[in-house]
Amino acid sequence: xxxxxxxxxxxxxxxxxxxxxxxxxxxxxxxxxxxxxxxxxxxxxxxxxxxxxxxxxxxxxxxxxxxxxxxxxxxxxxxxxxxxxxxxxxxxxxxxxxxxxxxxxxxxxxxxxxxxxxxxxxxxxxxxxxxxxxxxxxxxxxxxxxxxxxxxxxxxxxxxxxxxxxxxxxxxxxxxxxxxxxxxxxxxxxxxxxxxxxxxxxxxxxxxxxxxxxxxxxxxxxxxxxxxxxxxxxxxxxxxxxxxxxxxxxxxxxxxxxxxxxxxxxxxxxxxxx
Numbered sequence: 447x448x449x450x451x452x453x454x455x456x457x458x459x460x461x462x463x464x465x466x467x468x469x470x471x472x473x474x475x476x477x478x479x480x481x482x483x484x485x486x487x488x489x490x491x492x493x494x495x496x497x498x499x500x501x502x503x504x505x506x507x508x509x510x511x512x513x514x515x516x517x518x519x520x521x522x523x524x525x526x527x528x529x530x531x532x533x534x535x536x537x538x539x540x541x542x543x544x545x546x547x548x549x550x551x552x553x554x555x556x557x558x559x560x561x562x563x564x565x566x567x568x569x570x571x572x573x574x575x576x577x578x579x580x581x582x583x584x585x586x587x588x589x590x591x592x593x594x595x596x597x598x599x600x601x602x603x604x605x606x607x608x609x610x611x612x613x614x615x616x617x618x619x620x621x622x623x624x625x626x627x628x629x630x631x632x633x634x635x636x637x638x639x640x641x642x643x644x645x646x647x648x649x650x651x652x653x654x655x656x657x658x659x660x661x662x663x664x665x666x667x668x669x670x671x672x673x674x675x676x677x678x679x680x681x682x683x684x685x686x687x688x689x690x691x692x693x694x695x696x697x698x699x700x701x702x703x704x705x706x707x708x709x710x711x712x713x714x715x716x717x718x719x720x
Contacts, residue, residue, distance in 0.1 A: 453492045453537025454479070456513060458530045464516060464598045468563060469528045470504070473513040473536060480510040481538065485570035486545030486677060486705045490685050491515060492537030496526035500682040500700070502567035503541060508577050513538065516566035516598060542685045543704050546571050546649050547675060554647045554673075555584035557639065559660050561632050561652025562591050565598050567677050567704075568651050572606065579611060583645055588635040590617040590656075594625045615639065632656055636663035643668025649705075651677040658715060661708050674708040 460472035475481065481489070483503045492498035499521075505514025519528040527536065548571065556575055558568050575582055587606065591597045597616065607614040615635045617628040628635070632652065641648070646669045650660050657676050664674050680699045683691040687701030695714040697703065 453490075453498070453539050454481075455535050456538045458532050458534045458536065459512065461530070461532060465596050467520070467528075468516060468518045468598065470514060470516045470599075471527070471530070471536075472505075473515070473538065474511065475513075475538075476535065481513050481541065482510045483507060483513075483541040483570075484545035485548060485574050486567060487541040487543050488567075488682075488685075488704065489513070489515070489538050489540030489542065490682075491517070491527055492539070493523055493526035493530075494535070494537065497523040498537065498539070499523045499527065500542075500685060501527075502677070502679075502704070504566040504569045506573040506577075507570050508573065516563065516569075518563050539685065542700060544702065546677075546705055547647070547707075548574055550673075551575075551647045552581045553645075554582065555586065555642060555645045556582050557586045557588065557636075557641055557646055557648040557664070557669075559588045559632060559636065559648060559650045559652075559664075561589075561656040561660075562596060563598065564650075564652030564656075564677075564679075565589055567679075568649060569599065569602075571649055572612075576609075576612070584613060585611065586613045586615075586639050586641075588615050588617075588632060588639060590619070590630075590632040590635070592619045594618050594622055594627075613639070631659070633659040633663040636660060636667060641667050641669055643670075647673045647675075649675045649677075651679070654715075661712075661715075665708070671709040671712065672707050675705055676708065676711060677704045678706065678711075679704065
């Protein structure tokens with residue numbers, strides 16, 4: 447896989463607002479060269495004049511001609527990225543990092559567990575599994591957000607739920623008058639989904655506190671620590687393990703992750719100061 451270590455120019459071809467502060471961007475290379483990626487990898491998006499930020503790829507790995515990112519505006523660089531218009535250009539470096547272990551998931555029940563914007567790094571997993579649906583057992587999506595209006599990809603959530611071969615369970619911390627679904631926290635969905643400990647593999651992304659309790663629920667259900675994976679969304683700057691900004695214990699999230707098995711990560715998760 448070719449890695450772009452200097453920014454290449456990509457043109458913004460589509461913009462979709464997901465929530466009040468989150469947008470999904472479609473990008474196409476100016477020079478026509480596709481950027482192929484593995485689910486779970488990230489790129490460094492460069493907003494000219496504002497800086498660059500690490501953003502997980504959230505598109506379809508089977509369609510590398512369009513690079514898709516879902517970005518939440520939380521700082522100067524991400525706000526600049528989210529403020530682009532169709533036809534504007536962004537710089538892209540990557541792809542970087544270790545992705546989700548789909549090669550180990552064949553024949554297993556795949557549990558995709560996400561909180562908030564954490565669904566973005568997992569969206570490509572859903573695309574990849576659905577593209578070869580016969581290779582896998584159950585496909586279970588457990589997803590929650592603070593409020594209903596914070597859910598990402600609402601049209602796709604409905605489409606996946608209507609397919610018949612995807613089990614979709616949604617939950618929110620606080621409901622409004624329009625919400626008719628479950629109220630609570632994401633880890634509560636794990637027990638209700640009844641994972642088969644002998645067949646399940648789980649991929650988890652969201653706020654760290656949500657991941658901590660979700661992993662506890664999965665392990666309590668008997669899923670081995672070696673088959674529970676999580677993506678760390680800690681700050682990354684250089685993307686190649688040189689600056690040390692994303693060091694996590696002896697690991698560098700940009701180089702050794704962002705995806706880790708719970709067997710690898712649990713020691714460092716237990717140290718709250720890290």
